[in-house]
Amino acid sequence: MKAIEIRNKYLKFFEKHGHKVIPSAPLIPENDPSVLFTTAGMQPLVPYLLGEKHPEGTRLTDYQKCLRTNDIDEVGDNRHLTFFEMLGNWSLGDYFKDEAISMSYEFLTKELGIDPNKLSVTCFAGDEDAPKDIVAAEAWKRVGIPEERIYFYGKSNNWWIAGEEGPCGPDTEMFLDTGKPACGPNCGPDCNCGKYVEIWNNVFMEYYKSKDGSISKLKQQNVDTGLGLERMTMLLQGKETPFDTELFLPVMEKLKELEKVEYIESRRIVAEHLRSSIMVIADGGRPSNIDRGYVLRRLIRRMTRHLNKLQIDLNELGGLVDLYVETLKELYPYLEEKKDMIKEVIITEKDKFMRTLSHGEREFEKVANKAKQENKKLIDGYAIFKLYETYGFPPEITSDLAKEQGFEIDLDGFDKLFKEHQEKSRLGSEQKFKGGLAEQNEQTTKYHTATHLLNAALKVIVNKDIHQKGSNITVERMRFDFSCDHKLTDEEKQKTEDLVNEWIKQDLPVTVQTMKKQDAVNSGAECMFIEKYPDEVTVYTIGTVSKEICGGPHVTHTSELGHFKIKKEEASSAGVRRIKAILE
Ligand code: SER
Numbered sequence: 001m002k003a004i005e006i007r008n009k010y011l012k013f014f015e016k017h018g019h020k021v022i023p024s025a026p027l028i029p030e031n032d033p034s035v036l037f038t039t040a041g042m043q044p045l046v047p048y049l050l051g052e053k054h055p056e057g058t059r060l061t062d063y064q065k066c067l068r069t070n071d072i073d074e075v076g077d078n079r080h081l082t083f084f085e086m087l088g089n090w091s092l093g094d095y096f097k098d099e100a101i102s103m104s105y106e107f108l109t110k111e112l113g114i115d116p117n118k119l120s121v122t123c124f125a126g127d128e129d130a131p132k133d134i135v136a137a138e139a140w141k142r143v144g145i146p147e148e149r150i151y152f153y154g155k156s157n158n159w160w161i162a163g164e165e166g167p168c169g170p171d172t173e174m175f176l177d178t179g180k181p182a183c184g185p186n187c188g189p190d191c192n193c194g195k196y197v198e199i200w201n202n203v204f205m206e207y208y209k210s211k212d213g214s215i216s217k218l219k220q221q222n223v224d225t226g227l228g229l230e231r232m233t234m235l236l237q238g239k240e241t242p243f244d245t246e247l248f249l250p251v252m253e254k255l256k257e258l259e260k261v262e263y264i265e266s267r268r269i270v271a272e273h274l275r276s277s278i279m280v281i282a283d284g285g286r287p288s289n290i291d292r293g294y295v296l297r298r299l300i301r302r303m304t305r306h307l308n309k310l311q312i313d314l315n316e317l318g319g320l321v322d323l324y325v326e327t328l329k330e331l332y333p334y335l336e337e338k339k340d341m342i343k344e345v346i347i348t349e350k351d352k353f354m355r356t357l358s359h360g361e362r363e364f365e366k367v368a369n370k371a372k373q374e375n376k377k378l379i380d381g382y383a384i385f386k387l388y389e390t391y392g393f394p395p396e397i398t399s400d401l402a403k404e405q406g407f408e409i410d411l412d413g414f415d416k417l418f419k420e421h422q423e424k425s426r427l428g429s430e431q432k433f434k435g436g437l438a439e440q441n442e443q444t445t446k447y448h449t450a451t452h453l454l455n456a457a458l459k460v461i462v463n464k465d466i467h468q469k470g471s472n473i474t475v476e477r478m479r480f481d482f483s484c485d486h487k488l489t490d491e492e493k494q495k496t497e498d499l500v501n502e503w504i505k506q507d508l509p510v511t512v513q514t515m516k517k518q519d520a521v522n523s524g525a526e527c528m529f530i531e532k533y534p535d536e537v538t539v540y541t542i543g544t545v546s547k548e549i550c551g552g553p554h555v556t557h558t559s560e561l562g563h564f565k566i567k568k569e570e571a572s573s574a575g576v577r578r579i580k581a582i583l584e
Pocket of ligand 1: 039040041042088159201202203224225227228
């Protein structure tokens, strides 16, 4: 069965059981600075797990794009992935353990045709926070799982929470027995020998863990489930690794054809990281030195290094992106139209990295030679930090190189220096922030409204098909990226600026309305990525000139903005221009 069929079957099955299919949220969470990427299907649903009413009801299902990078260094083995798709179904205070378990069992055995004799399950063993999950175990017995294939484990296996704080609860996990021999008398689903592979997790979210560690009951009993699509595809196709499924295979084969030396691990790293990079970039991620941007940078850089290791000509990258888009577009059709942009981002970053790499590698050689002369087996934290700080040479690459030459490396030492360095810059920026905070809200609100006016004015003056591609606001200026195939002429810039100022002078009212996403779209409201928004949205209207789906905040009248001035117009990426403007 192909991945797309598994996804379709899943959504249809849960639809049949009264669930509404909701769209996947983007990989980059909206309005949630606490996490870098969406890591689980439940993440965009947290408010509803806590009791807020979801406009689509109490039974939901979706597929969710996820990125988890805590195991990034493990990628290259036969199972770890950073990007993956999670199929999920949720009960928001609706059904609980019994129904969740019987639906999971029915889906696995009837829809996917998995042999019930190969299924084992695990349940929570109980502790001071929650009792032993007899209810789940009984439900499993009722559907036909015999007692000897029901295992009980503690919190480290059978309790689920995203991070340190939030909705959580005991879970029951389903495992498929691969038929490999048991590794010993204690071999069970918690064993890593490869006999048992986890295929699905049902979390019974009826608790909340607070920052102080205390656990309390939630208002309602929820179910949150997650089934990894890549893994299920692999198992149903009887493949050893996800790289052998149609999701990766065309790219893996192409790499094999292009490589001059054979390293299966590097081939997997390239295929895996390239896929994740494509997905992150398509959802708006761009490489940078902090947070999300740094994760993406790391993915692209590591991939580039392994392309080098395979001695694959880096000019092949564009073609590899094309091939991936072709491979994945059945699952993610929007990739097609973003293909050129994705290529440009990846290639630009690769070029940047190649410059860093040649500098850094030379410097690393010096460090390594010195260590050899001194008979040291360790590259110390200071050397790693120096390479990072002076040459932008990433520690993970220092680590790779060091390992290749048989050195140990002191990453803890590096982390310590890195943290000290971060702390210094954090203190610096906090000082700055405190000074500007009061002014920040008022001023950034004005800039926010100005971006809507600019967006509308560009459509009138330059081209009605212009769309916003991004924006960034500080107290000092606004930056606005938009689709456009040419450099704006001086006349276009002037006219756009004049029109925005004209609208400011007219003192147009800014009003806000809450409506269903589809109604908003039907009413002609502009939005950046439709799938980014919840089902209920706020729409800001400015006079009769602009209507956009947006979270706000905005001023109430345009005259509050003052005078608008375009300071700069430049290229941002292929087909995207960038305007920097100020309010005076
Ligand atoms: N949140 C749980 C997980 O990520 C189930 O979806 O495994």
